[in-house]
Amino acid sequence: MSREMADALDNLPHEDRVRSRKLSGGVATIIADATGLSEAERKALEDELRSAAMNAPGVSEARVALTATQTARTLIAIGSGKGGVGKSTVTANLAVALARAGKKVGVIDADVYGPSQPTLLGNHSKPEGRDDKLLPVEAHGVRFLSLGQLVSPGHALAWRGPMATGALANLIDADWGDTEVLLVDLPPGTGDVQLSLIQRSRPAGAVIVSTPQDLSLIDARRAVDLFNKTSVPILGVIENMATYVCPHCGQASHPFGTGGAEDAAAEMGVPFLGRLPLSLAIREASDAGQPLAAEEEIFAAIAAKLLAAVAH
Numbered sequence: 499m500s501r502e503m504a505d506a507l508d509n510l511p512h513e514d515r516v517r518s519r520k521l522s523g524g525v526a527t528i529i530a531d532a533t534g535l536s537e538a539e540r541k542a543l544e545d546e547l548r549s550a551a552m553n554a555p556g557v558s559e560a561r562v563a564l565t566a567t568q569t570a571r572t573l574i575a576i577g578s579g580k581g582g583v584g585k586s587t588v589t590a591n592l593a594v595a596l597a598r599a600g601k602k603v604g605v606i607d608a609d610v611y612g613p614s615q616p617t618l619l620g621n622h623s624k625p626e627g628r629d630d631k632l633l634p635v636e637a638h639g640v641r642f643l644s645l646g647q648l649v650s651p652g653h654a655l656a657w658r659g660p661m662a663t664g665a666l667a668n669l670i671d672a673d674w675g676d677t678e679v680l681l682v683d684l685p686p687g688t689g690d691v692q693l694s695l696i697q698r699s700r701p702a703g704a705v706i707v708s709t710p711q712d713l714s715l716i717d718a719r720r721a722v723d724l725f726n727k728t729s730v731p732i733l734g735v736i737e738n739m740a741t742y743v744c745p746h747c748g749q750a751s752h753p754f755g756t757g758g759a760e761d762a763a764a765e766m767g768v769p770f771l772g773r774l775p776l777s778l779a780i781r782e783a784s785d786a787g788q789p790l791a792a793e794e795e796i797f798a799a800i801a802a803k804l805l806a807a808v809a810h
């Protein structure tokens with residue numbers, strides 16, 4: 499290789515990202531580090547390096563390889579055995595708590611029966627597409643995509659297997675950029691839709707949300723079984739709608755019992771992450787799209803436990 503050629507490849511753009519360069523038989527091979535870049539930025543980096551290399555004397559072909567193209571991202575599935583236990587509410591609050599703890603957080607709302615994250619997170623805008631990929635929208639420092647954004651408002655979803663899986667694939671393969679933790683709000687239940695969604699998204703772990711009473715716990719056990727069957731580790735169980743404190747007299751009562759989910763978690767040998775009260779403030783904050791307006795401390799503690807669980 500002549501001195502001139504070597505110099506030409508020495509003057510590539512994005513020097514800080516170029517890890518190696520080689521010129522052999524007219525073929526330039528450049529390896530660059532694309533850590534943390536979005537899909538569009540990666541493409542721009544690749545294009546600029548290729549055209550700069552092609553302009554170097556003696557180069558007839560340029561190959562550019564990008565490393566670290568996948569950000570190390572932890573996908574966590576949030577499931578429940580049955581509907582209405584507050585899985586979506588817990589997901590939204592947990593996401594914002596994780597963001598406040600300094601994590602780059604995304605939420606995928608895969609609830610085919612009732613995608614509610616746009617309401618819970620208070621942002622009903624539609625995601626745009628770039629390079630054939632969806633760009634998540636943002637609210638409260640959390641990026642999110644919802645199946646609900648893909649249809650017009652008020653249209654019932656209840657998609658069947660292949661359609662749901664296909665739509666979810668678009669959400670998972672979206673341009674999540676440097677997102678570190680991605681929570682997937684699964685549809686309630688343990689049927690085929692859930693099974694294929696779990697297999698498709700291959701989460702690093704799962705969290706089960708349950709109310710404290712027996713019937714809900716039987717279903718929660720089924721959800722645990724489903725994750726065991728698919729070899730997804732259970733990161734823990736969250737008990738929702740436990741104690742109710744009367745806003746007028748301050749007396750605590752337990753409409754759905756209390757402690758049931760903690761006992762069941764112990765019996766199943768899975769961690770217990772925390773307990774949330776049945777609270778008007780949580781319901782009002784959810785309806786208003788203001789997650790963490792209520793019970794911020796409990797959600798922060800659960801988020802910390804969850805981060806510790808995925809670190810192991």
Ligand SMILES: Nc1ncnc2c1ncn2[C@@H]1O[C@H](COP(=O)(O)OP(=O)(O)OP(=O)(O)O)[C@@H](O)[C@H]1O
Nearest residue numbers: 581582583584585586587739775776777780781784
């Ligand atoms: N701890 C709580 N205290 C008071 N209300 C709650 C609490 N958790 C959830 N809710 C309310 O319960 C209802 C159901 O919650 P949510 O939609 O999160 O449940 P879900 O398990 O995701 O249900 P589905 O999967 O069937 O949509 C909502 O109106 C929500 O505001």
